[in-house]
Amino acid sequence: MADIVLFDLDGTLTDPWEGITRCVQYGMEAAGHYEPDREKLTPFIGPPLMDMFMGEYGFTKEQAELAVDKYRERFREKGMYENKIYEGIEELLKALKASGKRLGGATSKPEVFAVPILEYFHIDSYFEHIVGSELSGERVRKGDVIKEALRRFGAEGKAGEKGERAMVWMVGDRKHDVIGAGEAGIPCVGVLYGYGGYEELSQAGADRLVSTVGELARLLSAL
Secondary structure, X not given: OOOEEEEOXXXXXXXXXXXXXXXXXXXXXXXXXXXXXXXXXXXXXXXXXXXXXXXXXXXXXXXXXXXXXXXXXXXXHOHHHOOEEOOOHXXXXXXXXXXXXXXXXXXXXXXXXXXXXXXXXXXXXXXOEEEEEOOOOOOOOHHHHXXXXXXHHOOOOXXXXXXXXOOEEEEEOOHHHHHHHHHHOOOXXXXXXXXXXXXXXXXXXXXXEEOOHHHHHHHHHXX
8 A cells, every 4th residue: 555645746736837938948048048939948847957958958057057046036936826737636635635645745846936836726735745956956856855755754664665565656747756766766656647758757667657637546546
């Protein structure tokens, strides 16, 4: 039986495309690179921002830091609310909570943003712990976020072997969620309604894959 379920935020609980792509665009322009096509910025949903600016767009460390600062400036004012919760998510959380499962948030997004986003959608009360990264750049890797979530739950030694009898499961939409879960020694459900897709999640080694929130609800209720 899964006693604890950890959820990613972007692309798993909410669809943040509007806010994130606008904020990335704003940050990139401040660093001297204008991208008019926000569809091309969709890959920024999920991974750490510094990695994306430097690895995918070739920004220097200084350019990337400026872009991240500007991204956060707009995100804090507008971007975090240019977001929408996926249909059926609140019902899923309510049912899991009622069944006795303990729920947590585990996101690479800074914790100071993750908490108010969940509060904005009135779903924060379903979560026992909400864990994110630090604005300083610490705990940005998904594996570190998940390990911190396990620590807060007092579950570091309870993950056990990956498989159906694991007591803790991670739910996410990108390869970083799957890889991070593996680093923490727990299995991961990959959701295909988010931004990773079948190829990315299956190649990363997701233990289960679901296409809809309804499928996710049925799977988690059976774990």
